[in-house]
Amino acid sequence: MSDLExxxxxxxxxxEKETPGAIRGASFSSDQAxxxxxxxxxxxxxxxxxxxxxxxxxYTAPTWPKEYGGGGLSAAEAKVLxxxxxxLKLPIPLTGFGLAMIGPTLLQFGTEAQKQEHIxxxxxxxxRWCQGYSEPGAGSDLAAVAxxxxxxxxxxxxxxxxxxxxxxxxxxxxxxxVRTDANVKKQQGITFVLFDMAxxxxxxxxxxxxxxxxxxxxTFLTDARAKQSNIIAGMGNGWTVAKAxxxxxxxxxxSVFGSGGSRTSANAAKTNRNPLVDLAREHVGDEAGRIxxxxxRDRVTQIGMDHRAFMLTIQRNADNLKAGHKPGPExxxxxxxxxxxxxxxxxxxxxxxxxxxLGWEGTDNGPFAPEDLAQTRTWLRSRGNTIxxxxxxxxLNIIAKRVLDLPD
Amino acid sequence: MQxxxxxxxxxxxxxxxxxxxxSGGVARMRALRxxxxxxxxxxxxxxxxxxxxxxxxxxxxxxxxxxxGLASLVIVTEALGRVLAPEPLIPSLALAAQAVALxxxxxxxxxxxxPALAGTSVLALAQSERGSRYDLSAVAxxxxxxxxxxxxxxxxxxxxxxxxxDGYIVSARTSGKPREPKGITLFYVPADAxxxxxxxxxxxxxxxxxxxxxxxxxVQAADMIGAEGEGLPILERATERATVALCGEMLGGMSxxxxxxxxxxxxxxxxxxxxxxxxxxxxxxxxxYVEIELARSAVMAAARALDEQTEDASALVSLAxxxxxxxxxxxxxxxxxxxxGIGMTDEHEIGFFMKRARAAELTFGDSxxxxxxxxxxxxx
Numbered sequence: 001m002s003d004l005e006x007x008x009x010x011x012x013x014x015x016e017k018e019t020p021g022a023i024r025g026a027s028f029s030s031d032q033a034x035x036x037x038x039x040x041x042x043x044x045x046x047x048x049x050x051x052x053x054x055x056x057x058x059y060t061a062p063t064w065p066k067e068y069g070g071g072g073l074s075a076a077e078a079k080v081l082x083x084x085x086x087x088l089k090l091p092i093p094l095t096g097f098g099l100a101m102i103g104p105t106l107l108q109f110g111t112e113a114q115k116q117e118h119i120x121x122x123x124x125x126x127x128r129w130c131q132g133y134s135e136p137g138a139g140s141d142l143a144a145v146a147x148x149x150x151x152x153x154x155x156x157x158x159x160x161x162x163x164x165x166x167x168x169x170x171x172x173x174x175x176x177x178v179r180t181d182a183n184v185k186k187q188q189g190i191t192f193v194l195f196d197m198a199x200x201x202x203x204x205x206x207x208x209x210x211x212x213x214x215x216x217x218x219t220f221l222t223d224a225r226a227k228q229s230n231i232i233a234g235m236g237n238g239w240t241v242a243k244a245x246x247x248x249x250x251x252x253x254x255s256v257f258g259s260g261g262s263r264t265s266a267n268a269a270k271t272n273r274n275p276l277v278d279l280a281r282e283h284v285g286d287e288a289g290r291i292x293x294x295x296x297r298d299r300v301t302q303i304g305m306d307h308r309a310f311m312l313t314i315q316r317n318a319d320n321l322k323a324g325h326k327p328g329p330e331x332x333x334x335x336x337x338x339x340x341x342x343x344x345x346x347x348x349x350x351x352x353x354x355x356x357x358l359g360w361e362g363t364d365n366g367p368f369a370p371e372d373l374a375q376t377r378t379w380l381r382s383r384g385n386t387i388x389x390x391x392x393x394x395x396l397n398i399i400a401k402r403v404l405d406l407p408d
Numbered sequence: 409m410q411x412x413x414x415x416x417x418x419x420x421x422x423x424x425x426x427x428x429x430x431s432g433g434v435a436r437m438r439a440l441r442x443x444x445x446x447x448x449x450x451x452x453x454x455x456x457x458x459x460x461x462x463x464x465x466x467x468x469x470x471x472x473x474x475x476x477g478l479a480s481l482v483i484v485t486e487a488l489g490r491v492l493a494p495e496p497l498i499p500s501l502a503l504a505a506q507a508v509a510l511x512x513x514x515x516x517x518x519x520x521x522x523p524a525l526a527g528t529s530v531l532a533l534a535q536s537e538r539g540s541r542y543d544l545s546a547v548a549x550x551x552x553x554x555x556x557x558x559x560x561x562x563x564x565x566x567x568x569x570x571x572x573x574d575g576y577i578v579s580a581r582t583s584g585k586p587r588e589p590k591g592i593t594l595f596y597v598p599a600d601a602x603x604x605x606x607x608x609x610x611x612x613x614x615x616x617x618x619x620x621x622x623x624x625x626x627v628q629a630a631d632m633i634g635a636e637g638e639g640l641p642i643l644e645r646a647t648e649r650a651t652v653a654l655c656g657e658m659l660g661g662m663s664x665x666x667x668x669x670x671x672x673x674x675x676x677x678x679x680x681x682x683x684x685x686x687x688x689x690x691x692x693x694x695x696x697y698v699e700i701e702l703a704r705s706a707v708m709a710a711a712r713a714l715d716e717q718t719e720d721a722s723a724l725v726s727l728a729x730x731x732x733x734x735x736x737x738x739x740x741x742x743x744x745x746x747x748x749g750i751g752m753t754d755e756h757e758i759g760f761f762m763k764r765a766r767a768a769e770l771t772f773g774d775s776x777x778x779x780x781x782x783x784x785x786x787x788x
Binding site: 095120130227277280281290291297298302304305306308309310312313319320325335337393395396397399403404405406407408 | 672690703709756787
């Protein structure tokens with residue numbers, strides 16, 4: 001038996017024996033996943049216990065180093081773990097910005113002490129993290145952050161306002177960009193710092209969005225305190241850290257639309273079925289095996305083909321990396337194309353549903369089915385896809401500068 | 409399916425690129441256009457391509473080919489597409505000769521494919537007729553039984569590479585009516601057979617094409633390709649292979665037009681600055697880049713799918729042709745626009761890419777045709 005196969009046998013025995021049977025078959029979607037933290041919400045009664053069991057082996061962060069609580073697995077072993085999870089219909093045990101964003105950043109830039117302090121808690125799902133980047137005056141121009149940080153003894157004292165803090169109201173710690181020097185080039189006076197949000201100087205208010213949901217918050221910092229020992233990569237080096245972290249963030253956003261980078265989307269990338277076909281058949285009818293309305297049929301086909309070409313491009317990128325080639329510039333297109341494709345898909349789904357897509361609220365037997373109502377909300381939510389994590393315009397700037405080398 | 413180039417393919421790409429550059433570039437195509445000859449390509453250059461193995465790449469070893477498949481052929485057509493090389497590599501080798509390789513008897517393959525692969529003989533597929541557009545079953549040209557074979561009568565148009573060709577693969581109706589799938593039979597007809605006459609078509613992209621008349625042309629039964637009345641599947645398979653080869657050419661053409669445009673944005677000054685500093689142009693250029701990357705993935709996938717005979721190969725062919733058709737036309741339109749007035753002149757080469765983009769778009773089906781085909785193949 002090869003090493004990989006003996007690993008598989010071992011993982012299979014562990015998962016079969018140790019994981020709670022009740023959680024098998026639970027949803028894989030990221031909305032309904034377990035995010036951990038002090039105020040953890042349980043999508044399933046066994047979520048917390050399941051997370052802890054998996055974390056005991058580092059399987060919540062399979063490829064992270066063992067010395068910080070990770071699984072220490074190779075990419076091949078992590079794939080086996082994925083396959084075994086899928087075999088038992090086990091959900092992903094833990095998700096969140098700790099695993100997706102600050103964890104990888106700490107592994108890259110953190111000191112030994114910082115890694116020892118924070119990473120095991122991420123792996124175990126004990127601390128939920130949020131991102132303090134954008135400010136009212138620093139959106140696309142992120143380097144314009146103005147939240148001030150003044151040194152006082154062993155601490156930094158923070159004053160200012162952060163905005164679009166995803167799930168800020170549910171989080172325990174924030175990683176933030178703050179201004180420690182206002183007299184140098186704007187990128188050079190930024191510091192990347194971590195702090196506990198459970199303190200009097202931190203106030204979080206949810207923002208109601210056009211979709212009616214409030215996933216984002218405003219965070220007000222009034223003499224909030226951060227330990228200097230939680231500055232990452234030193235004073236004034238925050239911009240370098242921020243850019244690296246944005247790379248992790250774009251990978252995560254891209255993966256939502258199936259970029260293959262995440263564990264959840266690996267399976268979705270393989271199916272070529274176009275779900276819009278069934279929706280169109282249901283709403284506009286079918287004539288001799290074809291979607292009855294030829295215009296709708298063509299639009300559905302266009303989206304399906306665009307999706308397929310996008311998936312193939314993601315595969316090409318992955319194949320190139322596997323073959324040992326350097327990451328090609330093709331990866332720079334994932335964020336912009338994936339998000340715009342998703343918006344076009346959402347808009348087409350509105351068109352297909354027709355007047356049934358008008359609903360905002362309704363009861364079970366009303367004119368709007370629950371999936372119609374959900375559609376309205378997901379369409380509105382999708383409008384943010386091309387704004388968050390670097391607008392489409394910023395992505396185009398990046399391609400023009402870094403790939404095409406066009407002049408400033 | 410691996411969407412990467414292996415070492416052998418990387419070497420081939422280098423060979424094809426240096427050949428294309430060394431062959432005289434786009435200027436050679438202009439010279440042929442302006443030379444007054446109706447042939448519009450250079451037989452010596454075709455022979456050089458044969459010497460390098462380009463003509464043999466996608467044929468099996470039993471036919472004297474290299475057995476490297478379409479994944480390698482598209483690398484060559486891409487390099488040639490960058491210089492708009494007018495030699496009939498696609499119509500003769502990827503289309504007409506493929507029909508012979510797919511359906512011809514051992515004797516016919518031995519007789520016809522050898523000279524074609526050697527580049528000494530040019531074949532052309534005589535398929536389109538008035539009103540047929542992209543429908544391969546819209547065949548009216550008649551083939552009637554005679555004592556020792558068949559007699560062909562009818563007209564073919566838009567025969568790519570057909571002027572001055574040495575032989576034609578002709579789709580003819582042995583039974584049934586136009587647009588019926590059964591009853592189409594393929595024949596090999598030497599160009600010098602009595603009753604065959606070709607008139608050059610003058611095309612916007614200056615490529616070789618002909619209208620070919622078959623007036624009571626006697627064909628021996630041994631020159632039939634495949635079974636009588638069963639020619640359509642052979643036509644479809646050969647057309648799919650040629651479509652992918654053309655997609656490679658189009659990928660090369662759009663890449664070249666795009667790179668020339670980006671270079672121009674870095675050289676041309678207006679209002680005292682390089683026009684490449686304008687965000688309106690930067691964003692449009694970046695969007696073209698995205699489209700080209702997606703097109704490349706689709707073309708690589710289609711070529712490999714046909715090579716590996718995967719279940720969804722036909723759908724991937726349509727995916728690729730739809731994508732490159734839209735992308736090449738978009739890139740070429742934008743290339744001319746961003747070049748400004750100079751882009752509208754015949755003297756500048758960028759306009760050639762726009763002409764070729766449209767001609768290639770309308771060959772083997774445009775994007776609307778291939779979206780419809782894709783949907784049908786997916787069962788809706």
